[in-house]
Amino acid sequence: MVAPDIPAKNGSSAGFTKAIATADLKTSVPKKLGSGGKLTILSPFWGTPPKGDNPYYTAMNEAIGVEVTWQNQDGVTYDQKLGAVLAGSNIPDVVVVPGWNLMGRIPSAINAKFADLGPYLSGDKVKDYPNLAAVPTEAWQRGIFGGQLRAVPFPAPYVTDIAPMYRRDLFKKKGYSVPKSPDEFLSWAKEATDAKSKVWACDDMKWTAFNIFSVYPGSDKALWWNLRDGKLVNRIETEEYLEALEWTRKLYAANVVHPDAVSGKAGGDARNRFTAGQVLVYNGNISGWWGSVSEQATQKSDFDMAAFDIFGPDGGAPTLWAVQPANIFTFVSKTASEQQIKDFLALCNYCAAPYGTKEFMLTAYGVEGTDYTIKNGLPSKTEQGVNEVNGAYDYTGNPAPYVAYPDFPDVTRGIVEWQQRMGAFTKKTSFFGLTITEPSRWSNLADNFEQLEDDVVRGRKKISDVQQAVSDWKSKGGDGLRDWYQKLLDDTGSAN
Numbered sequence: 001m002v003a004p005d006i007p008a009k010n011g012s013s014a015g016f017t018k019a020i021a022t023a024d025l026k027t028s029v030p031k032k033l034g035s036g037g038k039l040t041i042l043s044p045f046w047g048t049p050p051k052g053d054n055p056y057y058t059a060m061n062e063a064i065g066v067e068v069t070w071q072n073q074d075g076v077t078y079d080q081k082l083g084a085v086l087a088g089s090n091i092p093d094v095v096v097v098p099g100w101n102l103m104g105r106i107p108s109a110i111n112a113k114f115a116d117l118g119p120y121l122s123g124d125k126v127k128d129y130p131n132l133a134a135v136p137t138e139a140w141q142r143g144i145f146g147g148q149l150r151a152v153p154f155p156a157p158y159v160t161d162i163a164p165m166y167r168r169d170l171f172k173k174k175g176y177s178v179p180k181s182p183d184e185f186l187s188w189a190k191e192a193t194d195a196k197s198k199v200w201a202c203d204d205m206k207w208t209a210f211n212i213f214s215v216y217p218g219s220d221k222a223l224w225w226n227l228r229d230g231k232l233v234n235r236i237e238t239e240e241y242l243e244a245l246e247w248t249r250k251l252y253a254a255n256v257v258h259p260d261a262v263s264g265k266a267g268g269d270a271r272n273r274f275t276a277g278q279v280l281v282y283n284g285n286i287s288g289w290w291g292s293v294s295e296q297a298t299q300k301s302d303f304d305m306a307a308f309d310i311f312g313p314d315g316g317a318p319t320l321w322a323v324q325p326a327n328i329f330t331f332v333s334k335t336a337s338e339q340q341i342k343d344f345l346a347l348c349n350y351c352a353a354p355y356g357t358k359e360f361m362l363t364a365y366g367v368e369g370t371d372y373t374i375k376n377g378l379p380s381k382t383e384q385g386v387n388e389v390n391g392a393y394d395y396t397g398n399p400a401p402y403v404a405y406p407d408f409p410d411v412t413r414g415i416v417e418w419q420q421r422m423g424a425f426t427k428k429t430s431f432f433g434l435t436i437t438e439p440s441r442w443s444n445l446a447d448n449f450e451q452l453e454d455d456v457v458r459g460r461k462k463i464s465d466v467q468q469a470v471s472d473w474k475s476k477g478g479d480g481l482r483d484w485y486q487k488l489l490d491d492t493g494s495a496n
Helices: 055-064 075-087 106-113 123-128 137-141 168-174 182-192 206-212 239-253 268-275 288-297 338-351 358-365 383-388 409-423 449-457 463-492
Strands: 014-016 038-045 067-074 094-098 151-155 162-166 200-202 225-228 231-234 279-285 326-332 372-375 378-381 402-404
Touching: 014 409, 038 075, 038 338, 055 067, 055 338, 055 358, 055 383, 067 075, 075 094, 075 106, 137 151, 162 206, 162 288, 182 200, 182 239, 206 239, 206 449, 225 463, 231 463, 239 449, 239 463, 268 279, 268 288, 288 409, 326 338, 338 358, 358 378, 378 383, 402 409, 449 463
Parallel strands: 014 402, 038 067, 038 094, 200 279
Antiparallel strands: 094 326, 151 326, 162 279, 225 231, 372 378
8 A cells, every 4th residue: 555664574563654644545445344233342451441432433333334332341350351251151242362361261262162264264255355365474373273263363573572772862961882782781780870869770671681691482382482402492491591580680689770670560660760760771562662752752851762772692693582473363253143254354354454544544543633633744643532542443453563653753763673673683483473272281380480580580589499490390291291392393393
């Protein structure tokens, strides 16, 4: 439709730095594909869900030809709600499942309760849904559950989304240069920390440490396994894992980490500590870059931030590992009628419209004049738009990964170019791109490691405690799980 200003490469998103004038928007869904039928959708929502009959939902229903009733649930406790719904017999027509909720009994319920979309999308049939046909193949591969295509995936770049962000403005002011190795980072951090003035070098850096030391990635435990010298190894068994924890522990021991991170107040607070200037470096999802910059811009500050490149353990090039190319999935119930499944695909096809189309503008910004206005050629959400055009239709179809912040083109460029540079050092582990349901008897085996890691880096436990936990993990089923994964590898062949 519209060519990106920065084409995707090395597994990155595509970047769009310019807004498209309303008159120049293309049409990607020339005729209404929905039948006028009804669908109920269970979905996570972070914040206060809007009223069901708001102008945005009404306009989307009208444009797609499907009357959607949203059952928005608190995203924080969504896994509990999901577990309860899937255990019952009364399943909504459509259910959104984030990858991080694929735990416990949820994966086996998915195979039992949701329809196979293969008959509707295989071969030439996908041509009825051209926007879905344009979604990358590896994202679709992630939608295969129990041997059948059951989910419409939310495509994502496979380059790590965790970036070390730094306050470029404060670095300039102080004359700091960006550290280029773990040792340099530690000595810079000691110099930059001034607790009396409430300035600490960094927040918790564990996730970045995993990247620096080449630990197998992410929240999907299938990616923790990789073939090494002909044997499947789990990330917790590797030397790199212990080295990453040891380096992070040194940062805490040197008192260069913000006290709130020491006490374990992580998450959203880390970004606030960073924008307040109490922390000079933090790691978080790179998509948070735009949020910080746009929020600070209204305060007229000379705030400036960037992501620095991940270095290897010796200061050379890193070896990074690919994350999954989709991590949110949307399913349609097995009891849905054929027409409802077609209406669901009509909805997803509309929401997967690419940047530069009328359908994209409605899905991403809502109704012009109500949810957003055009100022200086740029769409700007109204307060109503901020509250209503949020979540929901994000999950029911998305185009190939893109970054588009025409209001802050430098942020778009910064994110995509960082992904491209890091993508050049990114490899794929043995189960990349596959959606794997571990046997339930082993599915909670590694659940306590995250807490243990956090205790070790803060000095409450020792590296030897991790080694002990690994040996317990092996004897309690880790070795059995390894054999199970090995058989899977023998049957399906490696993803790389």
